[in-house]
Amino acid sequence: MHTKSSPLTRPLVVFTLALVCCFLWGSATPSIKIGYQMFSIDSADTAAIIVFAGMRFFLAGVLVVLFQSLLQRRFLKPSAEALPSIFKLSLAQTVIQYLFFYIGLAHTSGVHGTIISGMGGLLSILVASLLFRYEKLTGAKILGCAAGFIGIIVMNLSGQAAAGLFDVSLLGEGFVFFAQFSYAVSGALVKKYSARFDVVMLSGWQFVLGGVILMLTGLAAGGRVTLAVPPAAWLLLVYMGLISAVAYTLWGVLLKYNPVSRVTIFHFMTPLFGVALSAVFLGEWEQALSVKTLIALVLVCAGIYIVNRPRKTDA
Numbered sequence: 001m002h003t004k005s006s007p008l009t010r011p012l013v014v015f016t017l018a019l020v021c022c023f024l025w026g027s028a029t030p031s032i033k034i035g036y037q038m039f040s041i042d043s044a045d046t047a048a049i050i051v052f053a054g055m056r057f058f059l060a061g062v063l064v065v066l067f068q069s070l071l072q073r074r075f076l077k078p079s080a081e082a083l084p085s086i087f088k089l090s091l092a093q094t095v096i097q098y099l100f101f102y103i104g105l106a107h108t109s110g111v112h113g114t115i116i117s118g119m120g121g122l123l124s125i126l127v128a129s130l131l132f133r134y135e136k137l138t139g140a141k142i143l144g145c146a147a148g149f150i151g152i153i154v155m156n157l158s159g160q161a162a163a164g165l166f167d168v169s170l171l172g173e174g175f176v177f178f179a180q181f182s183y184a185v186s187g188a189l190v191k192k193y194s195a196r197f198d199v200v201m202l203s204g205w206q207f208v209l210g211g212v213i214l215m216l217t218g219l220a221a222g223g224r225v226t227l228a229v230p231p232a233a234w235l236l237l238v239y240m241g242l243i244s245a246v247a248y249t250l251w252g253v254l255l256k257y258n259p260v261s262r263v264t265i266f267h268f269m270t271p272l273f274g275v276a277l278s279a280v281f282l283g284e285w286e287q288a289l290s291v292k293t294l295i296a297l298v299l300v301c302a303g304i305y306i307v308n309r310p311r312k313t314d315a
Contacts, residue, residue, distance in 0.1 A: 008257040011308065017250050018266035024247040026273025030281040031240050038233035040226045046106045047223030051215050053098050055225065058211025059241035064204030064249060078197075078205050085193040086205045093186035093248070094210025097179045099217065104175030116176040118152030121145060121267035123184035128260035132188045135259045144307035148268030151299030155275065155292050187255055187264060194256040203249045265307040268300040 007013055035041075041048045069076045078086055101117075108116075122145040129137035193202055254263045275293055279285045 006257045008253060014254060014258055014262060014308075015266075017254055018263055019269060021247040021251045021254075022266055022269040023273050024243045025270045026275075027277050028240065028243050029274035030278045031236060031243065033278075033282060035233070035236055035240060038236060039229055044106065045223065046102055047218050047221035048225055049102050049106075049218070049223070050099065050221070051218030051223040051225050053102065054211045054214030054216075054218055056211070056237060056240045057094050057098075057207045057214060057244055059237065060244035060248075061204050061207030061209075061211055063238075063241050063245045064200065064207060067245075068200050068204060076201055076204060078201055082193075082197045082201065082205075085189075085197060086202060086209060089186060089189050089193060089202055090206035090210040090213070092182050092189055093206055095213045095217075097182040097186065098210075098214060099179075100175045100182065101179035104172055104177075104179060106172075107169060108172030108176060116173055117180060118149055118268060118271060119177065120180040120183050121264045122149055123180050124187045124264035124267065125261045127181075127184040127188050128191070128264075131185075132192065134188065134191060135261060140306050140309075141261050141265075144265055144303040144305075146303070147306065148265065148300045148303035151296035151303070152268060152271055154299065155271065155296035184264075187251075187260060190252045191255045191260060194252060199252040199256050200249055203252050204245075207244065207248070261307055265304050268303060272297055272300060 008017075035052065036043055036049075039052060041052055043049075065076045125141050125145060126137070128134045129141075190199065190202065193199075251263070272293070
């Protein structure tokens with residue numbers, strides 16, 4: 001039920017919960033890199049990476065279902081009516097998005113991948129406004145997204161990277177773009193389906209289904225993941241599952257009660273958190289403490305303010 005009286009529509013609540021989500025997603029960057037080392041996964045082995053992603057998302061779904069079942073004191077079972085919605089959401093939010101994302105990353109540079117991934121917030125607003133007609137596409141929304149996207153570009157460009165900015169391929173940058181479009185569609189679908197079904201149930205079961213599909217796809221492609229690993233590796237995998245479980249569930253709840261643009265503009269904060277946390281856990285301090293990152297932070301914050309500032313006629 002979409003009511004303005006809900007605490008989840010208050011600006012401070014949206015701001016806080018959205019930043020929590022972006023922080024968690026940002027922490028996925030160093031966690032995944034460390035996870036590859038602990039599970040002996042070659043960063044060029046796309047099939048194994050897809051299996052690993054499937055393990056993470058399946059675990060995320062199990063955690064959501066288990067936790068919500070304990071809260072409700074009954075098993076969080078999806079109704080027959082919800083199954084088609086779960087399937088479609090799983091395809092968009094987990095399967096298609098991450099298949100395209102990981103294949104694309106294997107064929108493009110990290111800089112290009114990060115810049116194109118930064119388009120997720122912009123695409124979400126365009127999809128919600130132009131395809132699903134949830135809200136009007138205003139100049140303020142376009143300006144806010146432009147500021148955030150320019151910030152991501154500034155943070156990632158060096159002289160060498162700028163020279164190759166337009167060296168793109170369908171299998172590389174094109175696939176990463178398709179992944180972001182799938183992400184945008186998934187957000188619109190969450191908004192749509194949460195009007196009929198429990199958003200936590202949708203989140204949990206779409207992860208379970210998506211994780212299984214990704215694992216089977218990766219295994220069919222020859223991917224293998226070593227399971228004889230130290231306990232610390234399994235603890236890291238549990239944390240990675242919690243990242244997805246908590247962040248996507250909170251994000252879904254925010255989308256249920258707020259305009260898509262008000263929430264998804266915060267997506268631009270994710271790479272900034274990723275850089276900061278990579279500095280802490282991977283020792284990548286040079287980029288985190290650079291002037292470019294500070295400029296990017298200012299631009300992203302400006303974009304968030306432009307989209308979320310109060311107006312007389314808020315779309």
